[in-house]
Amino acid sequence: MSNSKGLGGVGVFLDDRTRGAAPARRFMRKIFPDHWSFLLGEIALYSFIILILTGIFLTLFFQPSMTDVVYHGVYHPLDGVRMSEAYASTLNISFDVRGGLLLRQIHHWAALLFVGAIMVHMLRVFFTGAYRKPREFNWIIGIAIFTISIFEGLFGYSLPDDLLSGTGLRITQGVLQSVPIVGTYLSFFLFGGQFPGHVIIPRLYIIHVLIIPGLLLALISAHLFLMFHQKHTQMPGKGRTETNVVGAPMYPYFMAKTGAFFFFVFAVVALLSTFAQINPIWLFGPYNPSGITAGSQPDFYMGALEGALRIMPNWVSNVGGYTIAWNVIIPAFVPLGIIFGGAALWPFLERWITGDHREHHINDRPRNAPTRTGIGMAAVAFYGVLWLEGANDVIAAQLHIPLYTLTWIARVSVFLAPAVAYWVTKRICLGLQRKDTHLLEHGVETGIIRQLPSGEFIEVTRPVSEEVRAVLESRTGLPQLPAPAPGEPGEGVPAPSERGAMGKLRVRLNRVLTEGIPVPTGNGHGNGHAELREGEPAAVPSGADHGRELEAGSPDEEERPSGH
Amino acid sequence: MSDTPNPNDTPESAGQEPEEPRTPHRIIGTPPPAQSRAMLADETGDHHEPPPELPPVPDNPVRARRAERIVAACFLLSALAGVGFIAAYVGLEVNGLDSTLRSNLALGTSLSVVFLGLGVGAVLWVRNIMPDVELTEQRKPLASPPEQREEFAETFNAGAAASGFKRPLLRRTLLLATAPLAAIPLVLLRDMGPLPGTSLRHTVWRKGMRLIVYGPNTPLRPADFSNPGQMITVVPEGYQDNQVALAKATTIIIKFAPGQLRPPTVMNWTVDDIVAYSKICTHVGCPVALYEQTTHHILCPCHQSTFDAIHGARVIFGPAPRALPQLPLGTDSQGYLIATSDYHVPVGPSFWELGGSGFTGGNES
Numbered sequence: 008m009s010n011s012k013g014l015g016g017v018g019v020f021l022d023d024r025t026r027g028a029a030p031a032r033r034f035m036r037k038i039f040p041d042h043w044s045f046l047l048g049e050i051a052l053y054s055f056i057i058l059i060l061t062g063i064f065l066t067l068f069f070q071p072s073m074t075d076v077v078y079h080g081v082y083h084p085l086d087g088v089r090m091s092e093a094y095a096s097t098l099n100i101s102f103d104v105r106g107g108l109l110l111r112q113i114h115h116w117a118a119l120l121f122v123g124a125i126m127v128h129m130l131r132v133f134f135t136g137a138y139r140k141p142r143e144f145n146w147i148i149g150i151a152i153f154t155i156s157i158f159e160g161l162f163g164y165s166l167p168d169d170l171l172s173g174t175g176l177r178i179t180q181g182v183l184q185s186v187p188i189v190g191t192y193l194s195f196f197l198f199g200g201q202f203p204g205h206v207i208i209p210r211l212y213i214i215h216v217l218i219i220p221g222l223l224l225a226l227i228s229a230h231l232f233l234m235f236h237q238k239h240t241q242m243p244g245k246g247r248t249e250t251n252v253v254g255a256p257m258y259p260y261f262m263a264k265t266g267a268f269f270f271f272v273f274a275v276v277a278l279l280s281t282f283a284q285i286n287p288i289w290l291f292g293p294y295n296p297s298g299i300t301a302g303s304q305p306d307f308y309m310g311a312l313e314g315a316l317r318i319m320p321n322w323v324s325n326v327g328g329y330t331i332a333w334n335v336i337i338p339a340f341v342p343l344g345i346i347f348g349g350a351a352l353w354p355f356l357e358r359w360i361t362g363d364h365r366e367h368h369i370n371d372r373p374r375n376a377p378t379r380t381g382i383g384m385a386a387v388a389f390y391g392v393l394w395l396e397g398a399n400d401v402i403a404a405q406l407h408i409p410l411y412t413l414t415w416i417a418r419v420s421v422f423l424a425p426a427v428a429y430w431v432t433k434r435i436c437l438g439l440q441r442k443d444t445h446l447l448e449h450g451v452e453t454g455i456i457r458q459l460p461s462g463e464f465i466e467v468t469r470p471v472s473e474e475v476r477a478v479l480e481s482r483t484g485l486p487q488l489p490a491p492a493p494g495e496p497g498e499g500v501p502a503p504s505e506r507g508a509m510g511k512l513r514v515r516l517n518r519v520l521t522e523g524i525p526v527p528t529g530n531g532h533g534n535g536h537a538e539l540r541e542g543e544p545a546a547v548p549s550g551a552d553h554g555r556e557l558e559a560g561s562p563d564e565e566e567r568p569s570g571h
Numbered sequence: 572m573s574d575t576p577n578p579n580d581t582p583e584s585a586g587q588e589p590e591e592p593r594t595p596h597r598i599i600g601t602p603p604p605a606q607s608r609a610m611l612a613d614e615t616g617d618h619h620e621p622p623p624e625l626p627p628v629p630d631n632p633v634r635a636r637r638a639e640r641i642v643a644a645c646f647l648l649s650a651l652a653g654v655g656f657i658a659a660y661v662g663l664e665v666n667g668l669d670s671t672l673r674s675n676l677a678l679g680t681s682l683s684v685v686f687l688g689l690g691v692g693a694v695l696w697v698r699n700i701m702p703d704v705e706l707t708e709q710r711k712p713l714a715s716p717p718e719q720r721e722e723f724a725e726t727f728n729a730g731a732a733a734s735g736f737k738r739p740l741l742r743r744t745l746l747l748a749t750a751p752l753a754a755i756p757l758v759l760l761r762d763m764g765p766l767p768g769t770s771l772r773h774t775v776w777r778k779g780m781r782l783i784v785y786g787p788n789t790p791l792r793p794a795d796f797s798n799p800g801q802m803i804t805v806v807p808e809g810y811q812d813n814q815v816a817l818a819k820a821t822t823i824i825i826k827f828a829p830g831q832l833r834p835p836t837v838m839n840w841t842v843d844d845i846v847a848y849s850k851i852c853t854h855v856g857c858p859v860a861l862y863e864q865t866t867h868h869i870l871c872p873c874h875q876s877t878f879d880a881i882h883g884a885r886v887i888f889g890p891a892p893r894a895l896p897q898l899p900l901g902t903d904s905q906g907y908l909i910a911t912s913d914y915h916v917p918v919g920p921s922f923w924e925l926g927g928s929g930f931t932g933g934n935e936s
Contacts, residue, residue: 036706036708037708038706038707038708075812081665081666081667082667082668083667089812101671102665102666102667102668102671103665103666104665105660105663105664105665105674105678106660106674106678107665108665108671108674108675109674109675109678109679109682112675141713174857174873177818177855177856177857178855178856178857178873180855180856181854181855181856181857181919181920182855182920184771184856184919184920184921184922185855185920185921185922186923187923188923189923190922190923191767191771191922191923191924192766192767194767195764195765195766195767196760196761196763196764197763197764198764199763199764199765200764200765200815201770201771201815201818201819202815202818202856203814203815203818204764204815237713238708238710246707249710250709250710251707251708251709251710252707252708252709252710253705253706253707253708254705254706255704255705255706256625256704256706259701260697260701260704263693263696263697263701264693264694264697266689266693267689267690267691267692267693267694267697268690269690270686270687270689270690270693271686271687271690273686274683274686274687274690277679277682277683277686278679278683280679281675281676281678281679281680281682281683282679294814295814295817296814296817296818296821296851296858297785297804297806297817297821297850297858298785298858298860299857299858299860299872299873300872303872303873313874316854316855316874316890317874317875317889317890318890319890320890321854321876321886321889321890321891321892322892323892323893323921323930325926325927325930328926328927329923329924329925329926330921330922330923330924330925330926330927330929331923332892332920332921332922334854334890334891334892334921335854335855335890335920335921338890366712366713368710399875400872400875410875411875411877411888414875414888414889
């Protein structure tokens with residue numbers, strides 16, 4: 008280390024013991040692509056950090072105990088009221104501990120932001136196809152993070168043992184109890200007997216402050232490590248390829264930007280917590296199984312479950328002396344099961360349908376995968392209807408719609424809205440593709456009108472800029488399953504992979520999934536429709552193992568009229 | 572990712588990082604296997620050229636000088652707000668609603684300004700002082716080259732062979748040993764709670780137990796109802812503060828005009844046209860707290876299950892599958908309302924062991 012003049016004393020000390028200079032240098036030069044949508048995951052990460060910091064503070068004052076106490080604190084309206092120690096200590100955090108109310112509210116707002124940011128981040132990843140190979144693992148880790156975050160939130164807001172959260176806990180217990188075969192036992196074991204018992208708050212507490220945060224920390228670390236190792240995806244653009252990453256380096260650019268972003272996230276949460284009251288548990292009163300308030304609403308991420316419970320008809324089956332409570336287990340498990348299970352399976356399903364085994368590092372623009380975008384929007388519509396129905400009493404009161412009518416509207420919309428969303432989204436995507444193709448082939452309209460010698464008027468167009476062209480040309484069409492070209496030997500004979508029921512299904516799904524308007528193949532410099540050149544591969548050359556399949560697609564097939 | 576032409580660089584560090592070939596490697600033209608695929612994918616070879624250096628000076632020095640002052644002002648503001656936070660913590664006691672509100676506003680505002688100052692300052696710094704750069708980093712394919720995969724498989728198989736794991740007796744007894752081990756953590760959870768038994772089928776209501784008005788904590792006479800249409804929440808005497816008991820036993824009583832009640836309401840279980848139903852919703856257990864006098868509908872505020880109070884609290888809308896059980900009522904010698912027995916069917920949400928008999932409503936005698 009004689010020659011490390013540039014390295015300071017601390018650097019030399021560390022490097023002598025770790026040989027860390029080269030990795031650290033690579034780390035400093037790690038490239039971070041820039042796009043606003045890449046910040047969504049960061050919001051979730053920073054909310055998580057805020058949650059840990061404020062959560063530690065809250066544990067110093069919170070008593071997770073269901074022991075009955077009579078309150079004699081500074082909040083006079085509840086003076087002399089019997090309540091659990093958990094509720095009393097939450098009142099003390101709010102009114103006796105300096106900064107306690109602020110940090111409690113920061114904790115709650117950050118929790119909402121955490122789950123919300125995860126949701127939006129996942130939508131971004133889905134709609135841009137960033138979950139594709141090689142990032143399927145990270146997608147599934149993300150789904151796991153999302154799932155346990157919902158439980159983390161539910162358990163967290165149940166801890167103060169106020170009337171609102173106690174009602175939520177009661178609903179949770181009712182759902183658990185309705186699970187066939189084991190439900191009664193699960194409920195008795197979790198609650199230490201009959202609801203509400205005396206142990207649920209301490210048990211939820213340890214799950215909320217230790218078990219789930221530990222899991223989240225592990226999963227988030229794995230998520231970040233994989234992202235770091237596989238490098239970021241990037242949006243299409245000039246100079247961006249599947250084999251590079253274009254952007255600003257970690258040091259000093261990304262460090263400064265992301266640091267600033269953390270400060271902004273914290274500032275926004277702090278502002279909300281200063282000026283927008285959240286979860287004023289002192290107004291709800293302590294939990295009592297006999298009491299409830301009308302119009303009670305859970306935190307927003309429970310809304311879809313709540314809505315599903317509300318729209319479900321009251322079906323139950325009694326078989327051989329046992330009761331299957333379809334009215335509870337279907338809404339509790341099916342809708343979110345479809346969304347989470349579907350999301351987890353989707354990358355593999357899509358890969359099977361398209362036969363696309365290449366690595367993907369350039370994101371799709373959502374319009375360039377109309378079917379995927381349509382399916383995503385269908386899921387959003389499905390979730391959205393359930394979510395709105397979770398507040399049907401509030402909506403009914405505000406809009407003066409009869410409650411039952413609203414529930415019936417939701418019962419129909421939960422099936423209809425996804426179908427409409429799918430169809431409309433797909434049409435919009437195809438329309439945007441046409442617009443892109445038009446821009447590529449005819450250029451930008453300049454507004455300059457010229458008269459030709461023949462007397463004809465034309466509008467002068469100019470080719471799009473290089474940057475725009477790079478973005479527009481990122482659409483290569485999704486890989487189609489091969490079909491023997493007409494006239495070639497083997498015409499009409501399906502490939503082995505397309506025989507049988509599964510093969511036929513795969514071909515059909517492939518036709519739907521790859522639907523799109525033809526990818527422009529001409530030079531496109533405003534010269535009008537270029538001729539298709541013979542033998543030009545329709546799809547991007549593929550990875551090694553499946554090249555044959557993909558290259559078999561010919562321009563003729565790409566021209567197959569679709570979108571009808 | 573290769574190096575800059577930095578005079579301080581020593582060739583020795585290149586040797587330490589075999590996956591980072593330095594210039595000499597490239598000239599010789601024998602990149603290590605890990606690099607071979609990247610080389611093919613990247614024909615221009617700019618992977619090995621010095622990456623564009625970060626320019627040491629801002630794009631616009633004048634703007635940078637101005638920005639520096641603004642950034643410094645932001646950081647200064649942040650520092651002042653931080654001091655303000657501490658001052659507010661020390662200076663503003665909390666001991667009630669108003670003082671908490673003041674403290675919350677002061678602490679929250681100063682904390683927000685601390686972070687806003689830092690955030691705005693950092694962004695202006697990046698935008699105006701750091702030069703605009705866009706660097707390109709090459710990706711390596713994530714898959715290992717075939718040789719490495721083969722080497723891995725060889726090493727793995729060699730290890731497996733050396734371990735003797737293929738000996739069936741060893742393998743099977745080891746697996747056998749792990750099976751009960753895996754069950755132990757589950758078994759240990761057994762004492763988390765008692766077995767349900769038949770406890771979900773009963774409440775604490777017993778013959779002769781008085782109905783106590785929830786809240787005022789007083790017993791009730793039929794004559795205490797001034798007029799029909801009222802709904803009152805009652806709890807069993809002696810269990811007013813027992814949450815586990817109340818979670819099942821809480822009851823509502825409704826007074827009707829004479830002759831209003833209809834089957835399947837059990838008329839024998841009513842007193843002076845006062846009928847008692849379980850307050851625990853048969854959907855997932857919320858208290859059915861809303862009563863609409865004109866329609867005689869009992870509504871659960873959680874999921875809007877609606878019960879018809881005149882007709883034995885049968886379900887007329889929503890996800891609840893069965894009627895609210897009816898509590899048999901009577902009066903004691905002092906004229907107070909009492910229960911004449913427990914509920915005849917289980918109250919509350921469905922459960923696996925409930926069975927069809929739980930669905931016969933309150934009209935079973």
